[in-house]
Amino acid sequence: MKNKPVLYIIIPCYNEEKVLPITAPLFKQEIMKLINRNIISVKSKIMFVNDGSKDQTWNILCELAKKDDCFLGISQSRNRGHQNAVLAGLMESKDQCDITISIDCDGQDDINAMDSMVEEYLKGNEIVYGVRSRRDTDTFFKRFTAESFYKLLNWMGVEVIYNHADYRLISSRVLQEFANYKEVNIFLRGMVPLVGFKSTIVYYERHERIAGESHYPLSKMLSLAFDGITSLSIKPIRMITGVGFVIAVLSFIGVLWSFVEYFIGETVNGWASMTSLICFIGGVQLLCLGILGEYIGKIYLEVKARPRYIISDRTYTKTTICEEENK
Structure with a gap:
């Protein structure tokens, strides 16, 4: 059996002033339960990542850290999105702990898992994925789109865990290797499996949000889905190539057919058919250009290599496990 690991629970926060007073004690209760069971170290912490909140979230986190050294907080210089907030917590904690568990702040994911x-x-196991056992709390639309999204990603060749979001355990060993992935366009649930190492799944039931409102509307969900596809799969480009080839063949056949009709004298001036053909080919071309443009835009962002997160403030002095052991 391994020595008792130092656990850091990574919790991204964006405008969570309503839910933090409720869920923070629940996270503390869980980490104390694990310590009392003697399976994690007493040095384990709860790290909140403030993702540029506009309400009192950061002030609440500072108060929590001031009253209890179990709580840590880091604040990004501006809002950069959920995925970047999780990444910031993982990268900032990878030298301070043995394992991390990332989980949302709203209490929907089962903390007991x-x-x-x-x-x-x-x-x-170096990676443990939290996977929803069912989606009874979701609306039909959300359940259908979410499940279709996972199936689409798998069809596109992206290695994702079905019904897994960002509730997972990752060892520091995996995080050290994951730090070598320098992508600016981040889709963690598709990137983590690429690292490899031994992994398994833990199933849990997802609950209703404890308080406040969701900060992940349909527009952000669609944006995340598109990022996941274009960041990890080139299959859409290959599909464009296939569609282009088929259209080229059909167009060539159409040209031959028009010549035959012309020479046998049965040509008819067909404005409707010509217009439909032009609109169809034009629409396909614009769609293909749009998909290619998405990939070019991501290349543009990757080449600039801007920082994926910037920490503007923290509630603690950053140390490493080695530094603490040498004291």
């Missing part, structure tokens, strides 16, 4: 995640780590 952390017990099983740590147990699976102690059995030798």
Whole structure:
């Protein structure tokens, strides 16, 4: 059995002033339960990542850290999105702990599933994915679109875990290797499996949001889905090539047919058919250009290599496990 690992729970926060007073004690209760079970170190912490909140979220996090050294907080210089906030917490904690568990702040993910995640780590798994056992709390539209999204990603060749979001345990060993992935366009649930290492799944039930409102509307969900496809798969480009080839063949056949009709004297002036043909080919061309433009735009962002996150403030002095052991 491994030595008791230092656990950091990574929690991204964006305008969570209503839910933090409720969920912060629940996270503290869970980490104390794991410590009392003697399966994690007493040095384990809860790290909140403030993603440029506009309300009192950061002030609440500072108060939590001031009253209890179990709580840590870092604040991004501006809002950069959920994926970048999770990444910031993972990268900032990878030298300070043995394992991390990332989870949302709203209390929808079952906090008690952390017990099983740590147990699976102690059995030798470096990554433990939290997977929803069912989607009863979702509307039909959200359930249908989410499940279709996972199926679409798998069809596109993206390696994702079905019904897994960003609730997962990752060892520091994996994070050290993951730090070598320098993409600016981040889709963690598709990137983490690329690192490899032994992994497993823990199933849990997802609940209703405890308080406040969701900060992930349909527009952001669609944006995340498109980022996931274009960041990790080139299949859309290959599909464009296939569609272009088919249209080229059909166009060539159409040209031959028009010549035959012309020479046998049965040509008819067909404005409607010509207009339909032009609109169809024009629409396909514009769609293909749009998809190619998305890839070119991502290349543009990657080449600039701007920082994926910037920490403007923190509630603690950053140290490493090695530094603490040498004290």
